[in-house]
Amino acid sequence: MADTFQKLAAIRGMNDVLPGDAARWERLESLVRDWLRSYGYRNLRTPVLEYTRLFTRGIGEVTDIVEKEMYSFTDSLNGDSLTMRPEFTAGIVRATIEHSLIYDRPQRVFAIGPVFRHERPQRGRYRQFHQIDVEALGFAGPDIDAELILMLARLWKILGLTDIRLELNSLGSAEERLAHREALIAYLEGFKDQLDEDGQRRLYTNPLRVLDTKNPALQQIADDAPRLLDFLGEASRAHFDGVRRRLDDAGIAYRINPRLVRGLDYYNLTVFEWVTDRLGAQGTVCGGGRYDGLIQLLGGKPAPAVGFAIGMERLLDLWTQAAEQEAEPECDVYVVHQGEAASLRAAAVAETLRDAGLDVVLHCGAGKFGAQMKRADASGAAFAVILGDDEIAAGQATVKDLRQAAQPGADNQRRLPFDGLAEALVDALAAG
Template identity: 55%
Template sequence: MGQKITGIKGMNDILPEQSKNWLWIEEELRNWLIKYGYNNIRTPILEDTALFVRSIGEVTDIVEKEMYSFTDSLNGDKLTLRPEGTAGTLRAVLEHSLLYNATQKLWYIGPMFRHERPQKGRYRQFHQLGVEALGFQGPDIDAEIIVMLNDLWHRLGLKNVELHINCLGNAEERLNHRNALIGYFENNQGLLDEEAKRRLHSNPLRILDTKNPNMQDLVTNAPRLIDYLGDQSLAHYNGWKNYLDNMQISYVENPRLVRGLDYYNLSVFEWISSDLGAQSTICGGGRYDPLIVELGGKDNYAIGFAIGIERLLMVLEANNKLPDENVTDIYVVNEGAGTDVAAFKIAHQLRSLGFKVIQNFGGGSFKSQFKKADNSKARVTLVLGENEVKSRQVVLKCMATQKQEVISTDNLSDIIVNYLIK
């Protein structure tokens, strides 16, 4: 016997019992995005490592600790499994000139990869829906994105979600704030943990996002970015909030909201669910105008967000908002000579009408077949024996009431349609 091989830690199989929920949420998301004019884009899961180093930043946890990077043994290329979807999408947009005298509203869904410690809601292979609106200056597009997400939560029946927003300004304003932060933290260096000390001169803004309880008072009293924003950035931020106020969308202004990647500017936001405990963010995003130039494009505008599919499904499950169990319409059982082919034809006929039909294969007694029908959650079971085939009839049994009747196969389609759709 060969050695048993198991899956990779943190990379999970999605089994049929779970995948029905995945198929359902993916369809819900597609239908929702169509309403807002977004088009699907599909990019490779492998990209040049330099793409993520340039877009995410060399001194980040993602690049330093979490990326799955390797050298292709066939040609020496340095490649990385995508840790997020924005960089690859923007690479494709620029490579194929999709922003030439045009704007783009794009979405994608698929696996991302980060070498993190696996825990509930956080995996090494995880799945994201990503949405990117390119070429729009805003703040109207910023507001539309919040409105559309608010619509999604209502569509899915989620109520325990809270919107947090902030403004990161522009590069010059962030530099002034950064210098103030460095000076503040240097004056309080004895209160910094090791991670904060490491980030002090590389990315001090991320110190504000610390989860260390011993540093909360320190970061609460740190210089606030909003106090360093100029008129243009404040106008964009206030314009964004004005749209949200007029749409009666409540929000929390969170000056410590900085997002995890370096390429954001101006508007940033997160939707937080109280149903997930520590892993509370189910959606996050914001503007990333500078990334277009960083990746070789002309100065332009960009905003986007990502939703973690695993976390979203966890929230839906916690709120009992997942769809009811996938129910079979009709189960066809048969026993006796000549009944296999007759059952085969009936099953095919009923599927052509749009019903979900399972036909028993492998024989077995009527008792064992009815047990399979019960397990399939079929609404109706059709029974064919030798006598039914000879008389061109079938027994129709309602599984909920256990009542049954004999009907002719000549008008079976009409009877089934009336029975299951009424």
């Protein structure tokens, strides 16, 4: 007896995107690419696989991503430790250094694609998910920080999203963070017995992350902790005030959140998040900030940088809630045919229509006219081009306007000569 093959399914937290949904993804990606081009950002593509040490160095060993969530493995051919990227920034900075991108002039770049983290799947959080990552490399002033935030406000407007709020903070300089860190550790030591396992583990390694706790029992402790904003020096405060002044001038509302942190040593000055209540527990739609120390940390010459990342799945969820998305048509024209001569001519007609710039689906396989017309309706096409023995004999095609098909008494069918068919359909689609 042959072995029974177990039915396969996708890996948990790694989801298929079926054709109907993929059309919405493509629409959103197209809008995003147009938006990024309008601000002068250009696409940079990095490999999915990088050396693990890039992320342990770039993200930090005492982080949830590195400690718990990375998909890492040893290359069986040479013993290298490799990791599927858990985020884009480290890889983009590595590429920037490797190819000396910013030593002639600053760069505005973006990447869109999948990233991988082994965490508990839930709404808006998956093991393979997608990010829009935007980086401004080589820019030092508060103007670029503010521009990134203004860019995002424009994107929400383009997509019709209204329930997204901006939270803002400053992490100051390394010296200011060190002074705050010492005060924070001293403060938290007074509550050591009340800290949860994560809080106690991070107390001396990454105390800023204790402030970002989601544990309700620790909220008051975090609220009363020393604020980094109170440790900012003149230059850091001037930078933060410069960002705020530009946001105020543009009419962008925000809330200063002293507990908004990143917890990595290379982050400095401006940090921000756009958050919503429309996605349940996964309320952060976009997070960003300045990371002037990362390029040098990864081996490059010191250079400033700032950027942000948006979760595509969360953005798509919000966009779908904001406005019902119409189904994307498979084609402009669906070609229906019956009989050997009509089948041969239909293939030639379909190619002529494609030459004219139309998207065309040619019915393949046998089928009665009724069944083929059902396929044409289901395709979302604007027109069906119908060929049978009568059409071949007359040198004409029957064109049915499928958009008018549901209107009683509509004159939605006509005959057109083959020679003028493409031009007539192009004009009709343009007019429609």
